[in-house]
Each structure stands twice: as C-alpha cells, then as structure tokens.
Amino acid sequence: MNTELHEKRIPIIKIGNFLIVSIQVDMHDKLAIQLQSQILEEIEKTGAKGVLIDISVLEMVDSFIGRMLSGMASMAAIMDAAVVIVGMQPAVAITLVELGLEMPGVDTALNMEKGMEMLEKRIADEEYEI
Amino acid sequence: MMQLTSNTNWETIDKHLIKTEHDIVNVRQQIRFCAKQLNMGIINQTRITTAVSELLRNMYNYGEGGEVLIQKGMVDEHNALIITCSDQGPGIDNLELAMSDGYTSGKGMGYGLPGAKRLVDRFEIESEKNKGTIVRIMKWN
Amino acid sequence: MGETHNIQRIKERINNIEDVLASVAAGDNEARINSETEDDLSGIEAAIDLLIDDLTDELIQREKMQKEVEDKLSKIQEQQKTIFQQQADLMELSSPVSKVWDNVLILPVIGTLDSQRTQIMMENLLEKIVETGCTISILDITGVPTVDTQVANHLLKTVTSARLLGAECIISGISPAIAQTIVHLGIDLSSIKTKATLQDAMIYAMKQNKLSENVKLQTLFTDPDENED
Numbered sequence: 001m002n003t004e005l006h007e008k009r010i011p012i013i014k015i016g017n018f019l020i021v022s023i024q025v026d027m028h029d030k031l032a033i034q035l036q037s038q039i040l041e042e043i044e045k046t047g048a049k050g051v052l053i054d055i056s057v058l059e060m061v062d063s064f065i066g067r068m069l070s071g072m073a074s075m076a077a078i079m080d081a082a083v084v085i086v087g088m089q090p091a092v093a094i095t096l097v098e099l100g101l102e103m104p105g106v107d108t109a110l111n112m113e114k115g116m117e118m119l120e121k122r123i124a125d126e127e128y129e130i
Numbered sequence: 131m132m133q134l135t136s137n138t139n140w141e142t143i144d145k146h147l148i149k150t151e152h153d154i155v156n157v158r159q160q161i162r163f164c165a166k167q168l169n170m171g172i173i174n175q176t177r178i179t180t181a182v183s184e185l186l187r188n189m190y191n192y193g194e195g196g197e198v199l200i201q202k203g204m205v206d207e208h209n210a211l212i213i214t215c216s217d218q219g220p221g222i223d224n225l226e227l228a229m230s231d232g233y234t235s236g237k238g239m240g241y242g243l244p245g246a247k248r249l250v251d252r253f254e255i256e257s258e259k260n261k262g263t264i265v266r267i268m269k270w271n
Numbered sequence: 272m273g274e275t276h277n278i279q280r281i282k283e284r285i286n287n288i289e290d291v292l293a294s295v296a297a298g299d300n301e302a303r304i305n306s307e308t309e310d311d312l313s314g315i316e317a318a319i320d321l322l323i324d325d326l327t328d329e330l331i332q333r334e335k336m337q338k339e340v341e342d343k344l345s346k347i348q349e350q351q352k353t354i355f356q357q358q359a360d361l362m363e364l365s366s367p368v369s370k371v372w373d374n375v376l377i378l379p380v381i382g383t384l385d386s387q388r389t390q391i392m393m394e395n396l397l398e399k400i401v402e403t404g405c406t407i408s409i410l411d412i413t414g415v416p417t418v419d420t421q422v423a424n425h426l427l428k429t430v431t432s433a434r435l436l437g438a439e440c441i442i443s444g445i446s447p448a449i450a451q452t453i454v455h456l457g458i459d460l461s462s463i464k465t466k467a468t469l470q471d472a473m474i475y476a477m478k479q480n481k482l483s484e485n486v487k488l489q490t491l492f493t494d495p496d497e498n499e500d
Contacts, residue, residue: 026159029187053140059162060176062183063245086437090397091176093435097428099180099245100231108437110404115437117483173394 010035012042018119019043019081022054032068039072043081050119051076054112056087056091066101073106082107082122084115134266135271136253147253148195152206157198161213164200168211168271178269180269185215187264188242189213192218193263205252208270215229225257286313288319291467300327303420366392368399368408372413375476376405381414389425396429400438407479409472413444423458430463439479443472 010031013020019042027035039051053069055061061069073083084107088096096103109115143164146157161182165175182198189196196217203210222228233245243265247253252268273306287304294302300383306316330383367390368378378396400408410429412418418426426442433440445453466472 026155028155030151060179060183062160062180062187063242064183064187082166084437085435088435088437089176090171090394090401090432090436093397093432094173094393094428095176095180095249096435097431098248099184100248101245102431103435108435110401110406110437114404114406121483190323 010038012039014042014046014048017048017123018050018052018116019048020052020054021047022057024057026058026060027065028066032065036068036072036075040075040079043076043079048081049123051081051083052086052109052112052115052119053083054086055092055109056089056111059089061088061092061096062098063101066096066099066103070101070103070106082119084109084118086110086112086115131230134264135205135252135268136254137203137205140201141203143200145200146198148186148189148198151190154183154190157186158183161200161211164202165211165269165271168202168209170211170269170271174269174271177249178213178267181249181267181269182213182215184242184246184269185213189217189219189263193219205268206268208251208268210251210268210270212266212268214260214264214266216262216264218263221258221259221261221263222255223255225255229255281312284316288316291323292319292460295326300331310383327413334374344418346427362388362391366394366395369397370403370427372473372476372480374405374407375473376400376403376408377411377469378408379414383417384412384418384422386421386425389422393425393429393432396440397432397436400433400436406438406478407437408440408464409443409469409476410440411443411469411472412449413446414470415444415449416446418449418452420456420458423453423460427458427460427463441466441472441475443467 009023010023010025019039021035021039023035025031039053042048043051051072053072054067058065069085073085076083085103086109088108107118109118144160146153146160148154148157158179159251162175162179165178194217196219197213199214199216201212201214203212205212212261228246229243243255246265246267250267250271252266255263256265256267257263284306291304298494303315304322306313342443366380368376371377376396376399378392380392384392392415396408396410399405410426412426430440430442441464442460445465445467464475466475
C-alpha cells in the first residue's frame with residue numbers, strides 16, 4: 001500500500017518564480033493532504049512567488065479536494081505565494097457550486113498561459129507599488 | 131424515520147466493501163462508468179460520482195467502512211442509477227441537523243450529506259444509533 | 272308422410288339458422304337466412320336477419336372508429352416526436368453563444384426562461400468558455416420578460432461556475448420587473464457584475480481587455496531588468 005502511495009506522488013516543477021503542479025490522478029484524501037504539504041514545503045524551499053495548479057484532467061472534485069485547494073490558496077498566501085487553479089472543467093465547476101463550495105478568494109484561470117499571465121501581473125503590481 | 135424505496139426488479143450491477151481509501155477511488159471510477167453506460171450527460175456523471183464520493187468519505191471516516199451496492203432500474207418512470215451505502219458505524223444522532231448546511235460532527239467540514247443531496251434526484255437516509263446508517267441515492271439518466 | 276316431411280323441412284331450416292348464426296359469430300358480415308317461404312317460422316327468420324343487420328352495422332361502425340382512433344393516435348405520436356425534436360432544436364438554437372470580440376463571448380437570451388432551458392444554456396456557455404478561452408462573457412437578458420427563483424439561482428450558478436473556470440460573466444439588460452423579482456425573492460446578486468445594457472457590458476468588457484493588454488506590455492518591459500538583478 002505504501003509503495004503505491006509513493007508511486008502516485010504528484011510532481012512539482014519549478015519554472016522561474018513559479019511552481020507548476022499538474023494533478024493527473026484521481027486523488028484520494030491522503031494523497032490530497034500529502035500534496036498540500038508537499039507544495040507548501042516546496043514554496044518554502046524555493047521561495048516561489050506563485051503556484052499554478054492544473055486540474056484540467058480531473059473529472060471530479062469533491063468537497064474534500066475542493067477544501068484542500070482553497071485551503072492551499074490561503075496557506076500559500078500567508079507564505080507570500082499566490083495560487084491559481086487552472087483549467088477546471090465545466091462539469092466540475094457546476095458540481096462544486098451545487099455542493100456549496102464556491103471557493104471565494106481562490107484565483108482561477110482558463111489555461112496555463114492565462115494563469116501565468118495572472119501571476120506575472122500580480123508580481124508586476126506588487127513591484128509597481130514599491 | 132424514512133422508509134427506503136426498494137424494488138426487486140432493480141438489477142444489481144456490483145457490490146463493494148469499503149475498507150481503504152483506494153476502494154473509494156475505485157468505486158468512484160466505477161460509478162462514473164455506470165453513469166456513462168446509462169447515457170447520462172457529463173454533468174450528471176460528475177454529479178453522481180461526486181455525491182458518492184461524499185457518502186463514501188462519511189462511511190470511511192465515521193462508519194469504519196461499509197458496503198456499497200450499485201443498482202439500476204426504474205424509479206417513478208425514470209431510468210435510474212441507484213447507489214446504496216450502508217455502514218455499521220455509530221449512526222447519526224440528529225438526522226435533521228446532519229442534513230443542514232454547514233453542520234459537521236468531526237473531521238468532515240459539513241458539506242457531505244446536504245451537498246450530496248443537492249447533486250442527486252432522490253436522497254434517502256435511515257440511521258439508528260449504534261447500529262449504523264444506510265443512505266440510498268438515485269440519479270435519473 | 273306430410274308430417275315427417277314438414278318436420279324434416281323445419282329441422283333443415285333450424286339447421287340453416289344455426290349455420291348462419293355460427294358464420295356471423297365467426298365474423299361473416301354477409302351471411303343471412305333469406306328465407307323464401309311464408310309461414311310462422313319465416314317471421315322469426317326475418318327478425319333474426321334484422322338483428323344480424325343491426326349487429327353487423329354496429330360492428331362495421333366500431334371497426335371504422337377503432338381504425339380512425341388508431342390513425343389519430345399514430346398521427347399524434349408522430350407529431351409529438353416532431354415537437355420533441357423541435358424542442359431540442361429550439362433549445363440549441365435559443366442559446367447561441369458567439370465570440371464577438373477578442374476574448375469576449377455573448378449569449379443573448381430571448382423569451383421565457385424555464386429551469387431546463389437555463390440549465391442547458393449554462394452548460395453551453397461554460398463549454399464555450401473553455402473551448403474558446405475567452406475570459407469575459409456577457410449574458411444579455413434584455414429579451415427575457417421575467418424570471419423565477421429557480422431561474423435566478425441558475426443564472427447565479429452560471430456566473431459562479433464561470434468564475435471557477437477562470438472567466439468573468441457579466442449579466443446585462445436586467446429589466447425593472449426582473450430587478451424587482453430578484454430583490455423580492457431575496458436573491459443576492461451583489462457579487463455579480465451587472466450592467467444596464469448590452470452596450471455598457473461591451474464597454475466594460477473592452478476596458479477589461481485593455482487592462483490585461485497593458486499588463487502584458489508592462490511585464491514585457493519590467494521583466495528583463497528584474498530577472499538580471
């Protein structure tokens with residue numbers, strides 16, 4: 001069982017100031033929690049300013065994974081990194097809203113490119129303010 | 131207490147024991163497959179799969195695992211997918227409270243039951259203290 | 272001699288009546304006794320013939336009616352099929368999502384909205400958003416006379432779902448009647464961007480577009496310096 005968990009470890013890729021995570025497997029709860037701490041550790045280690053989480057292949061996001069994602073965004077924000085959820089499928093979005101998880105305060109983007117633009121804009125804005 | 135709808139004409143597709151989180155993932159995938167076979171649209175497939183995921187989590191967290199029964203059949207002139215989750219856990223004290231939005235008794239954050247109810251066409255629950263809980267959900271195709 | 276002959280004849284005639292009745296019962300509408308002799312028995316025979324006439328008339332009438340009903344039923348079924356097909360077509364046609372500008376989608380809604388139509392509309396719009404990658408969509412309900420709670424909730428759900436995808440959905444053309452209904456129903460639309468007219472919504476969309484264009488330019492200019500430091 002444990003080896004199976006390790007096999008399914010979700011890779012986190014660093015590009016420039018950003019971390020890119022693409023969730024390609026149907027996650028169970030433990031894997032979701034593991035991913036959350038994995039990403040936070042990576043933010044600390046790399047000093048990344050933004051995290052792009054691609055969920056375009058996820059066919060289902062239930063309340064647990066939904067909460068994991070929005071929690072992830074708040075936690076990363078405290079660590080001064082912005083999280084953008086990328087590529088949610090329409091069916092997933094409708095289901096989440098019907099579940100009652102509207103994920104306020106979580107940034108979203110239609111695709112990787114738009115998500116990247118969003119993060120760049122945010123960093124540019126912050127630098128502009130200084 | 132609510133009486134569960136049942137019918138001997140329903141065809142049993144499969145039956146699973148839920149013991150590990152992997153069982154949850156597997157059953158979830160099978161439910162989506164069954165929904166697809168019943169010609170449900172992508173959004174209804176996602177709704178029923180998500181609802182089942184919520185129920186299985188409850189079962190796993192509070193009911194120490196349990197059993198899932200997947201059936202198909204006619205309900206009120208609808209072609210329905212019928213999922214029954216039963217556990218021998220502690221049961222639910224106050225069903226009305228458990229079904230209200232935002233309520234949680236533990237690790238869950240209170241979207242489970244009411245959320246699942248909103249995603250399906252029919253939601254039935256039967257619970258007895260110290261005996262267990264049975265939840266039956268149905269989705270028309 | 273004469274007696275036995277008579278009895279013989281009467282027997283034959285009774286047999287004949289039995290035969291005729293049997294064939295009528297078997298479905299022969301033409302069978303009649305048509306007795307030519309005039310005596311006590313012929314009265315009964317004539318009466319039976321009349322009875323058979325009435326019966327067959329009624330039978331023929333009934334068959335005709337049944338056939339008519341069946342014809343009508345199949346016609347109605349045919350029509351119903353057409354209606355279903357047209358309904359489905361109408362559903363598709365009635366929610367045309369089109370890209371009108373760089374990054375901007377418009378869904379003009381005309382006619383009464385029911386729960387089912389709103390649901391299909393919502394699905395269409397969200398699919399189109401993902402397909403085209405447009406981040407702004409305008410849901411123009413100028414042509415909608417009224418909404419109920421369910422429809423208003425569906426509209427709300429559409430906007431929230433669009434946001435989860437990473438797109439903004441603006442609702443334009445809310446009529447006074449709809450505004451009144453929405454507030455009376457206690458539905459909170461404050462989290463949604465609403466514009467008075469389609470024109471206003473378009474102007475807003477263009478401004479948003481320009482804003483993100485500017486940002487792209489800005490990052491182009493600032494990026495190289497920042498990275499070298």
